[in-house]
Amino acid sequence: MSTSPSERPDLVCDPITNAGPPYDLRSPEVHIRNEVERIRFISWLVDHAHTPPPETTAPSMQTYAHQYLAALLKPDARAAVRITGDHIKTPAQIELWWEHVIQPTMYAIGDLWAQGRISVGQEHLATAITQRVMSVYYPLILELPRPKGPIVVTASPGEYHEIGPRLVADIFEMNGWDVYYTGANTPALTVIDLIQSIEARFVCVSTTLVTSLRAVSSLIAQVRAANLPSQPKVLVGGQAYSQTATLWQDVGADHLAANPYDGIAYLEAHVSLGVEPENRR
Ligand code: B12
Structure with missing residues (x-):
């Protein structure tokens, strides 16, 4: 791709004026177009990873991503925190940043590593910087109201991504869900105990590697066999499902979501909202 993102205003989600993410949940065409543009953009980022980002007075989400990637590769954690902080003023802007800066730059980091253009150490450092950047926003995220009920978000057993x-988890939380996030490589029994103790009606399982899917099947089978009173639905997502359309059914899930917003649409379609708000955190 040779065009610069700043030459493609149609790809740009304005960071300041746009209230919400550029998804239209009712329109598969818009969703597919967004995903295609995202893939093109990641490839543009990879090609321009070592090109200094231009100085611009009206940066787009994509110039921010370019600047953020440059900070990860330098490596300059302070610059990554500063670029992010200059942009984020509201929870809606955190969502935009997570989806349109963090996700594509981490994919670009993965591609640069796979192409041998950065070392495994540089990839680790970039990941650590991103984790530090994200952690700046938890005082804000965790203070938001979450009336929609408890859910579990977990990375499947064996999965370190x-x-x-x-x-x-953060985007669900910012959209009113009371999220219990377990982190990487969570044992099935821990997930089941947690679902039981918080009476979660949904468990959301993230998996990146196809080789982890056997463990996902086992986790889901154990959740079903536990016959929990809250009868949790199992929502799955992650890159492991991107190659074969039916993998989510093979592992026994109730639904596959391509991104957090598809996930929210599923949760909201399957729960009656506004139940006992005084009992909700
Ligand atoms: C960082 C990283 C690591 C770190 C992870 C550290 C950490 N604390 O997370 C470490 C070093 C541990 C690692 C290890 C490995 N990694 Co790695 N890693 C990455 C990298 C660069 C970034 C991952 C990331 O943060 N992505 C950004 C997030 C935001 O994207 P995401 O996970 O896709 O999530 C989004 C959607 O998928 C969706 N989603 C995800 N889950 C869910 C769940 C639900 C319910 C919903 C609704 C949506 C949803 O929403 C998210 C937001 O948009 C990726 C590159 C990539 N393409 O992702 C490689 C990558 C995933 N790794 C890869 C590999 C090969 C490995 C190793 C096998 C390497 C090795 N030989 O040891 C190991 C496996 C370890 C293991 N058992 O898990 C390959 C996988 C290739 C493949 N097709 O299988 C990748 C793609 C790199 C590459 N380009 O080749 N890795």
Whole structure:
């Protein structure tokens, strides 16, 4: 891709004026177009990873992503925190940043590593910087009201990729869900105990590696066999499902969501909202 993102205003989600993410949940066409543009953009980021980001007075989400990637690669944690902090003023802007800066830059980091253009150490450092950046916003995220009920978000057993589920957990939390996030490589019994103790009606399982899917099947089978009173629905997501359309059914899930917003649409379609708000955190 040779065009610069700043030359493509149609790809740009304005960071200041746009209230919400550029998804239209009712329109699969818009969703597919967004995903195609995102893939193109990641490839543009990879190609321009070592090109200094231009100085601009009206940065788009994509120029921010370019600047953020440069900070990860330098590596400059302070610059990554500063670029993020200059942009984020509201929870809606955290969501935009998670989806349109953190996700594509981490994919670009993965591609740069797979192409041998950065070392495994640089990839680890970039991941650590992103984790530090995200942690700045927990005082804000965790203070928001969460009246929609408790849910579990977990990375499946054997799965060490945890930024994806963390990002999902944060976006669910910012949309009113009371999220219990377990982190990476969570044993099935821990997940079952947690669902039981908080009476979660949903468990959301993130998986990146296809090789982890056997463990996902086992986790879901154990959740079903536990016959929990809250009868939790199992929502799955993550890159492990991107190659074959039916994998989510093979593992026994109730639903596959391509991104956090598809996930929210599923949760909201399957729960009656506004139940006992005084009992909700
Ligand atoms: C950081 C990283 C690591 C770190 C993870 C550290 C951590 N604390 O998370 C470490 C070093 C541990 C690691 C290890 C490995 N990694 Co790695 N890693 C990555 C990297 C660069 C970034 C991951 C990330 O943060 N992505 C950003 C998040 C936000 O995206 P996401 O997870 O896809 O989540 C989004 C969606 O998928 C969706 N989603 C995800 N889950 C869910 C769940 C629900 C319910 C919903 C609704 C939505 C949803 O929403 C999220 C937000 O949009 C990726 C590159 C990539 N393409 O992701 C490689 C990558 C995933 N790793 C890869 C590999 C090969 C490995 C190793 C096998 C390497 C090795 N030989 O040891 C190991 C496996 C370890 C294991 N058992 O899990 C490959 C996988 C290739 C493949 N097709 O299988 C990738 C793609 C790199 C590459 N380009 O080749 N890795």
